[in-house]
Amino acid sequence: MPIDGAASEAQILERAVADLVRRTRFPLAFGGLTQNDDSIHVTSIFGARTHALDGLVVEASRGLGGRALVEKRPRLALDYRSSRSITHDYDRAVLGEGIATLFAIPVLVGGQARGVIYCGSWAESPVGDVVARPAFGVAEELSTELRIRDEVERRLSQVTRGAQRPAEVVPMAASAREELRQSYAELRSIGSVVDDPSIRARLARLEKRLAALSQDGDEPVIELDVRLSPREIDVLACAALGATNAEIASTLGLKEGTIKSYLQSAMAKLDASTRHAAVTTARRAGLLP
Numbered sequence: 001m002p003i004d005g006a007a008s009e010a011q012i013l014e015r016a017v018a019d020l021v022r023r024t025r026f027p028l029a030f031g032g033l034t035q036n037d038d039s040i041h042v043t044s045i046f047g048a049r050t051h052a053l054d055g056l057v058v059e060a061s062r063g064l065g066g067r068a069l070v071e072k073r074p075r076l077a078l079d080y081r082s083s084r085s086i087t088h089d090y091d092r093a094v095l096g097e098g099i100a101t102l103f104a105i106p107v108l109v110g111g112q113a114r115g116v117i118y119c120g121s122w123a124e125s126p127v128g129d130v131v132a133r134p135a136f137g138v139a140e141e142l143s144t145e146l147r148i149r150d151e152v153e154r155r156l157s158q159v160t161r162g163a164q165r166p167a168e169v170v171p172m173a174a175s176a177r178e179e180l181r182q183s184y185a186e187l188r189s190i191g192s193v194v195d196d197p198s199i200r201a202r203l204a205r206l207e208k209r210l211a212a213l214s215q216d217g218d219e220p221v222i223e224l225d226v227r228l229s230p231r232e233i234d235v236l237a238c239a240a241l242g243a244t245n246a247e248i249a250s251t252l253g254l255k256e257g258t259i260k261s262y263l264q265s266a267m268a269k270l271d272a273s274t275r276h277a278a279v280t281t282a283r284r285a286g287l288l289p
Contacts, residue, residue: 009033009146010043016142017044017117023134024119028099031117032058033107040065040116049122052096058116063090065116068104072113074136075104076127094120101125103132105139109146117142148190148203151183177289184210184289185237189251192234211289224270224285232266233287235259240279240288 013031020029030053032042040058058065064086068075077083080094080102094102103119119135184207191203228236231252238248245263249256263275272278282288 009149012142012145012149013115013117014044016138016145018046019138019141020117020119020135021046023138025125025131026103026119026121026135028097028120028122029118030056030120031107031115032056033115034069034113038069040069048097050097052093056090056093058090062087063094064102065104065118068106068116069113072106072108074106074132077102078126079124098122101127103127103135105135107139107142107146109143109150114143114146148187151187151190180210181237181240181289185241185251188234188237192231192252211286222281222284224281224287226269228266228269228282228287229262232262232269233282235262236266236275236279236282237288239263239275240283 013033017029017031020026020031026047028047030042030045030048032040032044035041038060042053042056042058045053058069060066061070064075064077064080064083066089067086075086077086078101080099081091097120099120099122101121101124105117105119106113107115107117117135117139119131125131187203187207187210191200191207234252235248238251243251245256245259248254249259252259263278266282267273267275267278270278270281272281279288
């Protein structure tokens, strides 16, 4: 199911590959995600001087990237042409681009390899920690974006399954609504540890979609002249699931006293005497699912 307001996998990959060139010392970067046959289809290329890499498809275990994919660890060919540790199935593409040093990093999502991103240069270039660290960071950020996208797709599919026509308003079962609320709280907790502003913005749009899905058409929505902070919403989303202050603190990586302060602030803004009343008001205002 496509996610409204979210980037496609191809767009996410393209940003990551562009980041490799910006954040490492390599002038060339490319990458691809796996398809149904576990092959890597290279779709994003930055800095190439030729078209030799266009349309490259790398099979699992073949070449540098194929090994990185299967072994789930980075692979380096300092002198690609003379490397004896890899197959040379893709020499026509790699050497056709004039690549001397090639660094391949697998993209792991939930322990599974979803693709490979590459850094390359036309001269032999040592790959020390200063170079490798930002490349690993890009791979980790790409993994996080794909993981979030996968989870949202799965959750949205669950809560919207059963609707017969797009224009039809189908009452949501209590179990589906509870599942949606758990999904919302989980996404808030994921978003709380994501530093990239663009990822957080896209995630916020998805959270709004989840909140909107839970609203019944005949249930009046109240308007509040208050604004809850992101952390106050995080805390209320967890509290809505019945979590204690200690459990919320563990989920969000905060101190229990901090959770108590956020909760009291949210209750005051919502003119609620209990956390249950605060959650109810926040839901009626469309702030929570």
